Amino acid sequence: MAQSGNNGTPLLDELEKGPWPSFVTQIKEQAAKNAMCKDLLALLERSYREKVGHWKHGGIVGVLGYGGGVIGRYNDLPEEYPHIAHFHTMRVNMPSGWFYTSASLRTICDIWERHGSGLTNMHGSTGDIILLGTTTDQLEPAFRELTEAGFDLGGSGSAVRTPSCCVGPARCEWACYDTLHLTNDLTHTFQDELHRPAFPYKFKFKCSGCPNDCVAAIARADMSIIGTWRDDIKIDQAEVRAAAQAGLDIHRDVCARCPTQCMEWDGNTLAIDDANCVKCMHCINAMPKALAPGDDRGATILLGSKAPIVQGAQLSAVLVPFVKLEPPYRELKDLVQRIWDFWCENGKNRERVGELVQRVGLGNFLEAIGVEPLPEMLAYPRDNPYVFYEEYLEAEGDEGAAEPAAQ
Amino acid sequence: MTTAAQRKTDIGPPSYEQFLPPVIKQNYGRWKYHEILRPGVMVHVARSGDKLYTVRAASSRLMGIERIRRFADLADKYCGGYLRFTSRHNVEFLLTDQSKIEPLIADLARLGHPVGGMGNAISAIVHTQGWVHCHSAATDASGVVKAVMDDLHEYFVERKLPAKLRVALACCLNMCGAVHCSDIAILGVHRRPPRVQGGLKRICEIPNVIASCPTAAIRPATVNGEPTVEIDEANCMFCANCFSVCPALPLADPLNDGISIWVGGKVSNARSEPTFSKLAIPFIPNNPPRWPEVVTSIRRIVEVWAKGARPFERMGEFIERIGWPRFFQEAGIEFRKEHIDDYRYAGLSYKRSAQLRH
Numbered sequence: 001m002a003q004s005g006n007n008g009t010p011l012l013d014e015l016e017k018g019p020w021p022s023f024v025t026q027i028k029e030q031a032a033k034n035a036m037c038k039d040l041l042a043l044l045e046r047s048y049r050e051k052v053g054h055w056k057h058g059g060i061v062g063v064l065g066y067g068g069g070v071i072g073r074y075n076d077l078p079e080e081y082p083h084i085a086h087f088h089t090m091r092v093n094m095p096s097g098w099f100y101t102s103a104s105l106r107t108i109c110d111i112w113e114r115h116g117s118g119l120t121n122m123h124g125s126t127g128d129i130i131l132l133g134t135t136t137d138q139l140e141p142a143f144r145e146l147t148e149a150g151f152d153l154g155g156s157g158s159a160v161r162t163p164s165c166c167v168g169p170a171r172c173e174w175a176c177y178d179t180l181h182l183t184n185d186l187t188h189t190f191q192d193e194l195h196r197p198a199f200p201y202k203f204k205f206k207c208s209g210c211p212n213d214c215v216a217a218i219a220r221a222d223m224s225i226i227g228t229w230r231d232d233i234k235i236d237q238a239e240v241r242a243a244a245q246a247g248l249d250i251h252r253d254v255c256a257r258c259p260t261q262c263m264e265w266d267g268n269t270l271a272i273d274d275a276n277c278v279k280c281m282h283c284i285n286a287m288p289k290a291l292a293p294g295d296d297r298g299a300t301i302l303l304g305s306k307a308p309i310v311q312g313a314q315l316s317a318v319l320v321p322f323v324k325l326e327p328p329y330r331e332l333k334d335l336v337q338r339i340w341d342f343w344c345e346n347g348k349n350r351e352r353v354g355e356l357v358q359r360v361g362l363g364n365f366l367e368a369i370g371v372e373p374l375p376e377m378l379a380y381p382r383d384n385p386y387v388f389y390e391e392y393l394e395a396e397g398d399e400g401a402a403e404p405a406a407q
Numbered sequence: 408m409t410t411a412a413q414r415k416t417d418i419g420p421p422s423y424e425q426f427l428p429p430v431i432k433q434n435y436g437r438w439k440y441h442e443i444l445r446p447g448v449m450v451h452v453a454r455s456g457d458k459l460y461t462v463r464a465a466s467s468r469l470m471g472i473e474r475i476r477r478f479a480d481l482a483d484k485y486c487g488g489y490l491r492f493t494s495r496h497n498v499e500f501l502l503t504d505q506s507k508i509e510p511l512i513a514d515l516a517r518l519g520h521p522v523g524g525m526g527n528a529i530s531a532i533v534h535t536q537g538w539v540h541c542h543s544a545a546t547d548a549s550g551v552v553k554a555v556m557d558d559l560h561e562y563f564v565e566r567k568l569p570a571k572l573r574v575a576l577a578c579c580l581n582m583c584g585a586v587h588c589s590d591i592a593i594l595g596v597h598r599r600p601p602r603v604q605g606g607l608k609r610i611c612e613i614p615n616v617i618a619s620c621p622t623a624a625i626r627p628a629t630v631n632g633e634p635t636v637e638i639d640e641a642n643c644m645f646c647a648n649c650f651s652v653c654p655a656l657p658l659a660d661p662l663n664d665g666i667s668i669w670v671g672g673k674v675s676n677a678r679s680e681p682t683f684s685k686l687a688i689p690f691i692p693n694n695p696p697r698w699p700e701v702v703t704s705i706r707r708i709v710e711v712w713a714k715g716a717r718p719f720e721r722m723g724e725f726i727e728r729i730g731w732p733r734f735f736q737e738a739g740i741e742f743r744k745e746h747i748d749d750y751r752y753a754g755l756s757y758k759r760s761a762q763l764r765h
Contacts, residue, residue, distance in 0.1 A: 011696040015550055018557030021467035021519050023539075023549040030471040037471075040539070047538035047547070048695040051661035055542040057654040065416055073540060089540065093419065099426035102479035102488040109472035109479075118472045122492050125535060125583045132469070132540060147415035166494070169436035170427060171451055171459060171501075178436065180423050191417040211676035215494050218681045219588040219674045226676075253718050257678050282677040286719065289440045307582035309648050310621055312751060315588070315681055349615070350652075 009041055011048040027119065036117040036133055039083040043075060054081075061088055061136050063143040066195045069153025070139055086135040090116070091128040091154035092146060093162050093187065096180040097170055098123065107149045115142035126204065127164030127215075128154035152191075158350075159197035160190045165207035166214040174284065175209030176227030176297035177325040183207045185329060199340070200347030200356075210293065211281045217302075217316070222353050223336065224302040224316040225325070231294035232274040233283070239290035240270045254283050298324040301332070303339070304354025314354045317362070321376040338369040428489035430459050430503050446566050447522035448508060460502040462511055464520040465531050465556070465563065468496040469539065469549050477518055485511045495531045495573075497524055523564040527571060529709075530563070532556060534576040535583045537595075542654075543647055544578035545595030545664040546693050552576055554697040555593070555705055562709065569716035569725070572709065573673070580646050590722040591705060592669035592684040599663040600624075600643040601656035607635045611653035619652045644750070665692045666701050670708060670734075671723030679724050685731075687738070689745035704740075711737045730764050 015024045027044070030037035043054055058072035071089040078085035092108070108129065112118055117133035124130040129151075134142065143153065154162035163186050166172070168179030186205055187194065193203075206221035208214055210228070217224035244250050250270065255263040262276040263283060270290075272283075284291045301323060302316035323331065339353060342365070347356050357365045366373050375381070427435070434453035441451040444460075451459045466474075478498055482490040486502045493499060498520070500511055512522050524530040532555065535541065537548030555574070562568055575586035578595040586592035607613075616636055617625045624642035628635050636656075649656045668691070672684030687708065691700045708722075711734070716725040726734045735742050748756045 012550075014696040015553050018553070019521060019560045020553055020556040021465055021521075022553060023467040023469040024553075025519075026467055026469055026471045026474060029473055044539055048550070051664065051693045051695065052659050053538040053541060053544045055538075055540060055544075057542050064414070073542070087540070095420050095426055096423040098492040098494075099423050100490055100492075101426050102482045102490070104421070104426060105475055105479045105490075109475050112472055120470055120472065120475065121468050121536075122466060122470055122475065122496065122498070125533065125585065127494070144414065147418055150418070150421040152416075152418045152420060164494070167491070169438075170423075170431050171438065171461070173438035173440055173451070175436065184420065184423060188419040191419050195417060213674045213676065213681070216585065216588065216674040219672075220585040249718075257719055259678055259680075278676075280676045280678060282719070285677055288442070292440075307577075307585045307587060308580050309582070309646060309651065310619070312621070313582075313587045313683065315683070348618075350619070 009045040012041065012045050030118040034118050035083040036087065037119060039081040040087070040117070040119075040133065043077070043081045043084065055087075061086075061139065063139050063153070066153060067197045068156035068159050068195060071156060073133075084133065087117070087133040088136065088139065090131040090134065090139070090142060090146075091124065091126075091156060091162065092131060093152050093154040094123060094127055094129050094164075096165055096183045096187075097167050098127070099170065104149075108146075108151070111142060111145045111149065115145070126154070126161050128162050153195065155194040155202075157197040158199045158201050159203070160194040160199075161202050161204045162194070163187050163205035163207065164215055166209050168207075168209045172209060173288070174212065174227075174281070174293055176229055176293055177209065177225075177299050179207040179209045179225075179227070181327065182225070182325060182329060185327065186333075189333060193340075198344070200343060201350045201352050203340070203353065211279055212285065217305075219305050219315055220307075221305055221316065222303065223339075224305060225299050225332075226302065227297065227299050228279045228322065229294040229297045230322055231296040233272055233277060233294060234292040235270060235272065236290050237269055240265075240287060241268070243287045243290055248286065250287075254286050257282055257286075298322050301335070304352070304357055306352045306354050310350055310352075311355045311358070314358070316354070317357075318377045319371065321374060335369070335371075342368045426489070426491075428459075428487060428501050428503075430457055431501070433457065434459070443526045443566070446528065446564055447525050448512075449525060450505075458503065458505070460505055460508060462500045462502065462508060462515075462522055463493065463497050463524055464500070464515045464522050465524060466492075466496050466498050466520065467549070467553070468531075468534065474518075481511065481514055481518075484514075493530075495524070495533050497531050521560065521564050525566070527566045527568045528563055529556075529559050529568070529572040529574060532574045532576055532593075533584050533586070533589075535578045537578040541578060543581060543650060543659075545597050545659065546578050546666050547695060548576055548578045548584075548595075550696055551593060551666070551698050551701060554699075554702050558702045558706055559709065562713075568709075568713055570719050570721045572712075572722070574705075581651065586669070587683050588672035588674045588681060589684050590670065590673065591708060592672065593701065593705070594667045594669060595664065596667045596690065597645040597647060597658040597660065597664055598690065599658060599660040600638050600640045600645070601647075601649055601658050603635060603638065604655040604657070606633075607653065607655040608633065611655055616649055616653045616656070619648045621646060621648065625649055661693070665690050666698070667691075668701070668704060668708070671721075671726050673721050673723055675721075678719070679721075679727070682723055684723075686746050687735075687740055689743055708738050733764065 061072040115138040119132040121130035165179035165183040169175040206217035262273040301320035305316035575589040576593040577584035624639040628637040668688040669684035
């Protein structure tokens with residue numbers, strides 16, 4: 001039996017039972033050799049007993065020259081749990097696609113053994129390696145060792161947050177652009193914006209290689225970059241027949257599920273009306289050996305998704321229907337800069353870019369960032385007649401006509 | 408000066424390229440297709456004919472360095488030291504030798520890590536910190552997830568669901584876990600308005616606090632000659648945004664904190680467009696250590712879907728087809744006033760047709 005907390009942990013012990021890996025076992029394993037984890041276990045048991053958390057708001061702690069990357073954390077019972085009176089989190093920027101070697105993971109473990117609790121999250125919600133729990137005096141030494149090993153901190157606060165991406169072309173035949181390269185490139189390009197919060201609020205990038213959107217870019221990123229293609233779906237008719245013979249009901253489960261009904265199956269040949277295909281991925285998901293995205297690949301750029309705080313949750317909305325994404329990504333970065341300029345100038349405190357677009361209107365926002373309005377940006381055109389017409393004509397010599405109203 | 412010159416900053420993350428196994432480097436961007444060979448195991452076949460086997464195992468997300476070192480040992484033993492993590496906290500071992508799959512799975516089982524979460528299965532639950540490390544949590548995260556996944560384990564290690572099932576948990580409305588587009592979202596909620604603490608003005612900026620409220624339920628006030636704020640409790644919807652900007656407005660309350668359950672969201676574009684999850688169960692009190700009411704409710708929702716859905720139908724697509732009234736009925740969920748939206752754009756969710764099932 002692993003070491004228990006100060007007063008035993010009967011409630012948490014219940015969470016060591018069952019087939020799913022237990023976080024309690026993980027804390028106990030570290031508690032056997034780290035006083036912070038022992039206190040953490042005891043405090044968590046108390047939270048389970050009292051049904052309330054015991055952590056206070058973060059304070060301002062960090063490493064020299066950065067405004068983020070460390071989340072200050074203090075408990076509200078420091079006399080009783082002194083080893084976790086300070087229990088700060090370090091966010092470490094993961095490599096694109098969460099690829100590691102055993103050696104790199106051991107390096108991080110060794111650093112965290114010397115300078116922290118030994119507890120981690122692999123990974124946090126935004127994608128960083130989360131090093132969970134250390135004291136203020138250990139931040140700078142840990143940071144120094146991390147950078148010596150080639151790692152840097154991730155983002156926090158009103159800054160660019162650590163960009164993340166799907167596995168992309170490293171292991172997926174559906175990747176329509178190089179998600180790993182772009183994510184790594186954006187992260188390095190925007191190091192200053194990531195480490196030194198200067199925005200109205202947070203700004204997240206997420207890069208998914210295809211419309212399956214494995215990193216939930218459309219729900220979780222201010223800028224969602226989702227791979228897609230413009231030409232025809234590639235078909236291997238022999239493999240389509242093989243899928244049918246293997247038991248897939250192609251008419252019912254593929255054609256009838258197509259959102260635009262652009263496919264037909266006559267029992268021998270699959271026909272696709274590609275002009276009406278909306279690149280949803282269903283047929284390709286259903287028959288990975290038979291179908292594949294076309295060759296003219298790129299991405300759709302969408303803007304503005306966020307969780308509820310402050311004004312309500314949003315999904316990202318189409319900003320650029322299709323763009324080729326090749327290094328050095330000049331067009332994309334120019335667009336980002338124009339968005340940030342307008343947001344920094346006009347955004348209210350803690351207003352995400354999606355909320356700003358809602359407040360000023362997409363039409364005005366597009367004008368401000370110099371992007372032409374397109375029907376692809378809408379699910380449907382407006383259905384209310386309260387139109388802000390911005391111009392009207394005057395007859396010649398129309399004395400006393402008012403100046404055109406400001407918008 | 409010397410130390411300052413040696414100090415590195417702004418170096419960014421290490422390049423992913425140094426962590427890619429040779430088979431990936433050689434076939435980068437040239438994969439042809441993939442197949443799931445058995446639960447939690449898939450093969451990617453490159454145009455060159457090379458094969459890459461992936462074994463996906465569950466993790467507890469909150470892990471000690473000893474466990475990460477064990478993963479590193481397994482990567483050395485079976486796959487040349489190469490491994491990765493997924494966006495849902497799973498660990499993936501990347502192999503080129505098919506004969507090593509079985510021994511790796513056996514080693515993972517000995518270490519307590521089930522292999523699965525691929526294809527028509529539930530993958531690991533994306534979640535937040537909860538009482539382990541968060542100041543605004545309305546429930547624990549890891550504990551609820553552990554209890555739910557213990558119960559749904561069979562759906563992780565087998566592929567017997569109609570489609571994929573994505574479950575996420577956030578311990579408050581800040582939603583670090585951005586759960587709002589999940590097949591099933593488990594969301595910690597407060598139900599008691601913030602209690603204004605004495606001395607508020609010494610730690611918070613009052614105009615900032617007032618501006619933080621989306622429903623304008625916070626007003627300036629004077630108590631004992633000192634400027635502070637008062638809460639219009641009838642207009643509080645417990646978002647805790649005020650607490651985010653002002654620690655003197657706590658909402659956490661053992662009697663009133665708990666969990667709400669949301670269903671039918673998705674992020675994938677496959678078939679239907681991405682959509683938010685919708686409210687299924689407005690409130691279940693916190694009942695640690697194993698939240699049995701949450702576990703039972705989620706199993707029932709999963710089973711209603713698993714039994715009634717057609718192949719490829721995600722939770723939300725299934726509910727759209729059968730209609731929400733029947734979903735509530737089959738899942739045994741009482742319909743309440745809380746299910747009716749009353750925030751902005753609420754009217755968009757009203758049924759404005761006579762197309763009803765009777």
